[in-house]
Amino acid sequence: xxxxxxxxxxxxxxxxxxxxxxxxxxxxxxxxxxxxxxxxxxxxxxxxxxxxxxxxxxxxxxxxxxxxxxxxxxxxxxxxxxxxxxxxxxxxxxxxxxxxxxxxxxxxxxxxxxxxxxxxxxxxxxxxxxxxxxxxxxxxxxxxxxxxxxxxxxxxxxxxxxxxxxxxxxxxxxxxxxxxxxxxxxxxxxxxxxxxxxxxxxxxxxxxxxxxxxxxxxxxxxxxxxxxxxxxxxxxxxxxxxxxxxxxxxxxxxxxxxxxxxxxxxxxxxxxxxxxxxxxxxxxxxxxxxxxxxxxxxxxxxxxxxxxxxxxxxxxxxxxxxxxxxxxxxxxxxxx
Amino acid sequence: xxxxxxxxxxxxxxxxxxxxxxxxxxxxxxxxxxxxxxxxxxxxxxxxxxxxxxxxxxxxxxxxxxxxxxxxxxxxxxxxxxxxxxxxxxxxxxxxxxxxxxxxxxxxxxxxxxxxxxxxxxxxxxxxxxxxxxxxxxxxxxxxxxxxxxxxxxxxxxxxxxxxxxxxxxxxxxxxxxxxxxxxxxxxxxxxxxxxxxxxxxxxxxxxxxxxxxxxxxxxxxxxxxxxxxxxxxxxxxxxxxxxxxxxxxxxxxxxxxxxxxxxxxxxxxxxxxxxxxxxxxxxxxxxxxxxxxxxxxxxxxxxxxxxxxxxxxxxxxxxxxxxxxxxxxxxxxxx
DNA sequence: TAAAAGTACGAAAACGATTAAGTAACAAAA
DNA sequence: TTTTGTTACTTAATCGTTTTCGTACTTTTA
Numbered sequence: 001x002x003x004x005x006x007x008x009x010x011x012x013x014x015x016x017x018x019x020x021x022x023x024x025x026x027x028x029x030x031x032x033x034x035x036x037x038x039x040x041x042x043x044x045x046x047x048x049x050x051x052x053x054x055x056x057x058x059x060x061x062x063x064x065x066x067x068x069x070x071x072x073x074x075x076x077x078x079x080x081x082x083x084x085x086x087x088x089x090x091x092x093x094x095x096x097x098x099x100x101x102x103x104x105x106x107x108x109x110x111x112x113x114x115x116x117x118x119x120x121x122x123x124x125x126x127x128x129x130x131x132x133x134x135x136x137x138x139x140x141x142x143x144x145x146x147x148x149x150x151x152x153x154x155x156x157x158x159x160x161x162x163x164x165x166x167x168x169x170x171x172x173x174x175x176x177x178x179x180x181x182x183x184x185x186x187x188x189x190x191x192x193x194x195x196x197x198x199x200x201x202x203x204x205x206x207x208x209x210x211x212x213x214x215x216x217x218x219x220x221x222x223x224x225x226x227x228x229x230x231x232x233x234x235x236x237x238x239x240x241x242x243x244x245x246x247x248x249x250x251x252x253x254x255x256x257x258x259x260x261x262x263x264x265x266x267x268x269x270x271x272x273x274x275x276x277x278x279x280x281x282x283x284x285x286x287x288x289x290x291x292x293x294x295x296x297x298x299x300x301x302x303x304x305x306x307x308x309x310x311x312x313x314x315x316x317x318x319x320x321x322x323x324x325x326x327x328x329x330x331x332x333x334x335x336x
Numbered sequence: 337x338x339x340x341x342x343x344x345x346x347x348x349x350x351x352x353x354x355x356x357x358x359x360x361x362x363x364x365x366x367x368x369x370x371x372x373x374x375x376x377x378x379x380x381x382x383x384x385x386x387x388x389x390x391x392x393x394x395x396x397x398x399x400x401x402x403x404x405x406x407x408x409x410x411x412x413x414x415x416x417x418x419x420x421x422x423x424x425x426x427x428x429x430x431x432x433x434x435x436x437x438x439x440x441x442x443x444x445x446x447x448x449x450x451x452x453x454x455x456x457x458x459x460x461x462x463x464x465x466x467x468x469x470x471x472x473x474x475x476x477x478x479x480x481x482x483x484x485x486x487x488x489x490x491x492x493x494x495x496x497x498x499x500x501x502x503x504x505x506x507x508x509x510x511x512x513x514x515x516x517x518x519x520x521x522x523x524x525x526x527x528x529x530x531x532x533x534x535x536x537x538x539x540x541x542x543x544x545x546x547x548x549x550x551x552x553x554x555x556x557x558x559x560x561x562x563x564x565x566x567x568x569x570x571x572x573x574x575x576x577x578x579x580x581x582x583x584x585x586x587x588x589x590x591x592x593x594x595x596x597x598x599x600x601x602x603x604x605x606x607x608x609x610x611x612x613x614x615x616x617x618x619x620x621x622x623x624x625x626x627x628x629x630x631x632x633x634x635x636x637x638x639x640x641x642x643x644x645x646x647x648x649x650x651x652x653x654x655x656x657x658x659x660x661x662x663x664x665x666x667x668x669x670x671x672x
Numbered sequence: 673t674a675a676a677a678g679t680a681c682g683a684a685a686a687c688g689a690t691t692a693a694g695t696a697a698c699a700a701a702a
Numbered sequence: 703t704t705t706t707g708t709t710a711c712t713t714a715a716t717c718g719t720t721t722t723c724g725t726a727c728t729t730t731t732a
Contacts (some may be wrong), residue, residue: 001453003688014712019690029710046446046454051387051688054717059386061434080416091439096455098397098434103427110382117337118382119432224619253619260621280616283560283589285596339718350682355720365680387718390687 002043010039022047031038059120062306063100065112065139067129070194074138077250077278078295079128082149085299086125093307112139125149131190145309147302151191152320154239157300157309159321163192164199166325168289170245170273171203172313173289173327178336179243179271180209183234185219185227185255187247200245212239217248224254231258235270242336244269249281249290255285265333277328287330300325338379346375358383383664398426398642401448403465403575412558413586413614414631415464418485421635422461428658431465436460448475453537459642461485467527481645483638487527493645494656499528500535502627502661506581507539509625509663514672515579515607516545519570520556521563521591523583536581544545548575557582560590567594571606578607579660585610585617585626588668592620603670613664623666634659 004018019069021028021036021302028036053059066079087097090320091116098119100112110136127149129136140146140153149158174182178313184200187193197216204211217228220226227246234240235258248250252274256266262271266286277292308316340354347354349368357364357372378488402415407612423433437452446454448471467638476482476489476524483493509520520536523529533552540547550573556562563582571578571594588610594603600606602622610617612638613628637657645653 001688005688013688016691016713017711020711021390021686023690025691027710032710035604044448044450048390048688049455050395051717052690053386054384054390054719055688055690057717077413087435088439091435091437092442096434096437098432099423099427101427101432105423114382116381120384120386140472152638178371250615250619253616257621279586283586283593284620285593337720341718351719352683352721353681355718356681359720361721363680373687384718387687388720390689390717391719391721393687 001048002045003048004045005017007045008038009037009045010043011036043271045272051154053120057120057285060095061098061119061121062072062095062273063119063121063124064097065100065102065104065124065126065129065136073206076128077280078276079102079149079295081278081295082127083125083300086303087299090305090307093303095122095307097144111135113142113144116142116144122310123147125302125306126151129263139260145306145313147306147309149298149302155314155318155319157305157318158300159305159323161192161298162294162322162324163195164230166275167196167199167245167325168203169325170291171200172207173329174243174271174273174333175207175209176269179241180336181239181241182209182211182213182240182243182245183217184211184245185217185230185234185247185251187219187221191206193247213269215241218250222250224251224257226249226256228258231255234298235259235262235264243333244270244272246272246274247289249276252288252290253280253284267332271333273333281328281330283332288328289330289332291325291330292328293325294323337384337552339384340381343372343379343381346379347372354545356593359445371460389456393456395458396431396476397434397455397457398431399455399457399460400433401436401438401460401462401465401472403662404439411620411669413483413610413616413627414584417614417631418463418526418635418638419461422634422639423635425636425639426643427463429639431458431643445658447471447482449478452478458646460484461638461642462487464491468659472600481642481649483645484636486633488656491654493641493654494632496527496642496656496658497629497634498658498660499531500590502629503532503535503565503581504539504610504612504626504664505661507536508543509665510579510581510607510609510669511543513607513669516580516672517551517575517577518545518547519553519583520581521548521553521570521583521587523555523557529583555587557583558586560587560593563587563590564594565628567591569594571598571600574608579669580606580608582610585612585614588624588626589616589620603668607669614662617664617666622668624664625666625668627662627663629661630659 004015008015008018019029019038021033041106061215084290090097098121100115101108116124118317123145124139125147131151140156142302147159150160152158152160162227187195215233217230234244244255252272259266259270274288274290277290281288281290344351344354350423353364353370357369358376400419426433427453434455435459436448439445452460459481460475461483467487476492483495486496489495489496522533553566553570555566570580580591582591588608591608593604595606600609610624610626613626617624617626
């Protein structure tokens with residue numbers, strides 16, 4: 001590895017001058033600057049991030065905290081897509097992405113916060129984690145710049161999908177197609193689910209609908225098996241609905257199976273809608289009507305805001321950015 | 337941030353002694369060791385990875401190179417799943433994962449290799465990239481420990497899915513169900529595709545089948561649109577096949593749409609199979625017959641081997657690990 | 673009892689960068 | 703001519719570790 005010392009030797013100047021030349025300081029002669037720069041390039045010099053980080057306290061490294069059943073959230077379409085966009089944006093700004101180790105059953109492990117400090121992470125994106133976890137709260141309450149996805153903390157940056165508008169749009173669309181008996185299988189008790197549920201009730205009221213309690217059932221995100229059971233439960237009702245809203249696209253696929261197994265036709269016998277707009281939604285038959293969340297924009301805004309928080313903490317407004325989704329009209333809802 | 341200096345001060349010993357106590361060197365008194373350890377814990381000490389890396393040349397950081405159309409491979413179910421398992425395993429061994437910046441349109445960007453050196457990465461996992469890219473080759477030909485997924489380089493560690501056995505198993509299964517007219521839409525020209533194709537021809541011969549050229553068509557991985565076109569092309573043949581093998585599960589879903597659109601029934605009118613065994617395969621109707629690749633095992637073995645390569649380079653055998661997939665019998669192939 | 677060996681620590685250099693402070697050399701202003 | 707300023711560098715300290723070498727002291731051995 002060629003270091004500044006090597007360049008200094010080759011150019012017959014001091015290491016300090018090399019550093020200043022490469023960092024474009026004013027107190028280096030123009031000709032020397034050029035000479036040093038060229039030599040550096042020729043010799044294939046690249047800075048040593050550890051040395052730089054040690055001295056300057058800047059690592060240009062951002063942490064990713066994604067913890068799901070599969071340990072990383074990587075296999076979670078929606079979050080993976082947000083992360084992907086986040087990654088592209090931070091890289092444009094010269095930052096790198098490092099996973100925060102979330103292997104909880106290691107002895108002598110560090111907490112998320114400790115690990116972040118150990119690696120000198122300058123900021124953290126948190127998504128897809130149990131937000132009531134003590135370690136997560138520790139991280140959130142630290143002085144580290146943090147941006148959360150789809151969860152709100154006071155005084156912390158957040159980027160969230162507009163679930164209120166999403167559910168409202170979805171419901172109004174279904175209503176417009178003539179449906180009046182609409183069931184809603186909602187996800188586990190998270191802030192996202194709560195927002196959607198509140199929006200559901202509010203829209204129901206605004207539309208003047210009356211939805212029986214049996215139509216609102218506890219479901220789980222991305223759980224095919226469980227969703228099938230809940231779907232059957234709904235279909236077994238004396239007066240079943242004409243449309244079911246599923247917690248997400250994947251579980252909607254699960255629901256479809258239960259419906260198909262009964263010999264019912266979608267959408268003629270029963271209409272369904274999903275949520276997320278992940279790729280699978282448009283690839284199944286019938287094409288699923290759903291809300292496509294703008295994951296690209298979410299990732300980008302999260303990255304921009306986090307970097308702003310890192311680089312100009314004073315002038316960066318802490319805000320909750322709400323990103324609207326878009327209704328994707330498939331073939332899974334029919335006119336009534 | 338509390339450093340060794342603080343602990344030294346508190347314990348009234350030198351920094352050297354603190355370091356040695358924490359690293360369990362022999363030349364520190366047992367009682368002093370305990371005292372230092374306890375103080376460190378009390379004060380909430382954690383090492384500074386930059387300082388340590390600078391001094392020891394060990395970063396305990398592994399690079400991830402995933403480049404697909406979406407810039408990261410994260411949204412690629414199969415690879416995301418391998419990466420997830422890889423991540424869990426390296427974390428167990430105390431390593432962290434950092435993405436290698438692959439934002440190609442940055443001026444003044446570093447090459448993959450340069451970036452790896454800049455961050456002091458100790459090894460790299462490469463998957464889901466164009467393996468003929470010059471920068472990738474540069475990285476592969478460097479002295480950095482490298483493990484590739486689903487691609488073979490001489491003298492480099494690789495973990496690959498057993499595509500030869502996979503395609504053979506699939507074909508034999510279809511044959512056993514009574515099919516004789518079998519079409520194969522294969523993926524782009526990569527080593528994976530070539531292996532599969534060779535295995536296809538070999539098995540065809542072993543089974544004594546005779547497959548007309550029109551049954552073998554160029555397809556694309558994970559491309560719904562393109563797959564639909566190719567599927568239609570096949571269905572338009574004078575003598576269409578009774579079963580189609582798709583490049584992967586996702587494109588199989590695309591093919592299903594084309595088939596459904598013609599009013600044909602799966603599997604009665606035409607049988608189909610996919611490849612990968614990603615979650616969607618079991619969630620669609622009819623359940624897709626496919627080869628499930630053992631992504632968990634692939635990720636784990638890749639991690640173990642890479643770490644072994646890092647920690648004991650001399651005694652680690654460079655090998656190509658082949659991981660068998662498993663035939664998942666769905667409902668998309670019927671008896672003939 | 674003197675020499676050799678072992679134990680428990682400390683001093684200092686090193687890793688590769690950044691930066692405050694210092695210093696020549698020269699030019700411009702008094 | 704002296705003073706002041708500017709330019710273009712260098713010196714040296716520093717970040718937080720690790721590690722080699724040295725040293726005082728104690729214990730064992732001849």
